[in-house]
Amino acid sequence: MAGFLSFASEFSAATVDTRARALYYRVPHEIRQPVCAAAPWMILSNVPAPVLCAAPCDLADQPGVKGFMFFNTLKEEKTVERTFAIIKPDAFAAGHAGRILTCIYEAGFTVVGMKKIWLSEVQAGGFYHVHRDRPFFADLTAFMSSGPCVALVLEAPGAIARWRERMGATDPGTAAAGTLRREFGTSIGCNALHGSDAPDTAAFEIGYFFSGMELL
Ligand code: CMP
Numbered sequence: 001m002a003g004f005l006s007f008a009s010e011f012s013a014a015t016v017d018t019r020a021r022a023l024y025y026r027v028p029h030e031i032r033q034p035v036c037a038a039a040p041w042m043i044l045s046n047v048p049a050p051v052l053c054a055a056p057c058d059l060a061d062q063p064g065v066k067g068f069m070f071f072n073t074l075k076e077e078k079t080v081e082r083t084f085a086i087i088k089p090d091a092f093a094a095g096h097a098g099r100i101l102t103c104i105y106e107a108g109f110t111v112v113g114m115k116k117i118w119l120s121e122v123q124a125g126g127f128y129h130v131h132r133d134r135p136f137f138a139d140l141t142a143f144m145s146s147g148p149c150v151a152l153v154l155e156a157p158g159a160i161a162r163w164r165e166r167m168g169a170t171d172p173g174t175a176a177a178g179t180l181r182r183e184f185g186t187s188i189g190c191n192a193l194h195g196s197d198a199p200d201t202a203a204f205e206i207g208y209f210f211s212g213m214e215l216l
Contacts, residue, residue, distance in 0.1 A: 078157040078158035079157065079158070080155060080157050081157075081159045081160060082112065082153055082154065082155045082215075083153070083160040083195060083196045084151070084152070084154075084195070084196045084201075084202050084206045085104075085151075085152040085153075085163055085195050085196075086149050086151055086152070086193065086194040087100050087101075087152070087192070087193060088143075088149050088192055088193060089144065089148065090143075090190040090192055091184045091192035092147065092148055093147050096184045096192065099184075100184065100192075100193070103166070103180060104166075108162075109154040109155065109156045109159065109162075109163070110154070110156065111153070111154060111155075112154070113151070113206070113209075113215045113216070114150065114151070114152050114153075115209070115210075115214070116148055117148065117149060117151055117209070118145070118147065119145045121141045123145070124141040124145045125137075125141045126208070127144070128141065130201075143189055151210070153206050153210060160195070160196055160197070164195050165179075166179065167179060167181050168180060168181040168182050169181065171187075171191065172184075172185030172186060172187065172188070172191050172192070173187075180193055181193055
């Protein structure tokens with residue numbers, strides 16, 4: 001174990017890659033053997049960081065070479081924050097709310113606020129007031145008031161960016177594979193989900209739907 005530790009810390013310093021949500025370290029496949037020969041995936045303790053996870057991967061900078069990706073969960077220094085989300089009328093009517101909530105929990109969010117609502121067109125217009133001069137505004141408010149939806153307040157480290165990443169691009173047609181809008185949305189208007197785009201909009205949007213006493 002001691003040999004692994006010195007190798008890992010030495011290697012990680014040179015190969016830290018910030019493109020991943022958590023920082024990760026890539027090490028050659030051979031390093032797996034002294035650590036855990038049997039498990040394809042493992043959680044280690046008593047290592048430089050108290051929690052370290054590893055998963056098999058290809059080394060991006062050494063094509064064809066197998067390695068392990070080490071996730072140091074404690075290196076994620078993002079502030080715990082809240083974001084606002086809506087499961088829109090299209091996704092709710094299609095019966096996707098349950099699956100979307102499961103994805104939300106699996107992505108590590110804490111649901112601190114949740115309610116089923118049916119907006120009036122005026123309420124939808126107030127919520128989306130920043131878009132009032134856009135050509136799609138009337139369609140947007142008509143759609144958002146066309147049926148019930150679910151309003152959510154989600155909490156996590158870096159919740160705003162994390163939720164937008166999980167949703168995918170506004171237009172489901174261009175959203176990346178595996179994102180929720182890609183899976184549940186059908187058009188840029190009927191895109192299944194909403195998420196705040198910045199801390200100030202999150203504060204406005206949370207306050208538009210929830211009182212402080214409803215956030216638990
Ligand atoms: P949302 O993230 O909720 O924020 C504003 C919404 O406007 C957006 O999702 C889309 O569903 C909707 N919308 C409709 N048409 C357009 C468009 N042409 N460009 C951007 N957003 C659009």
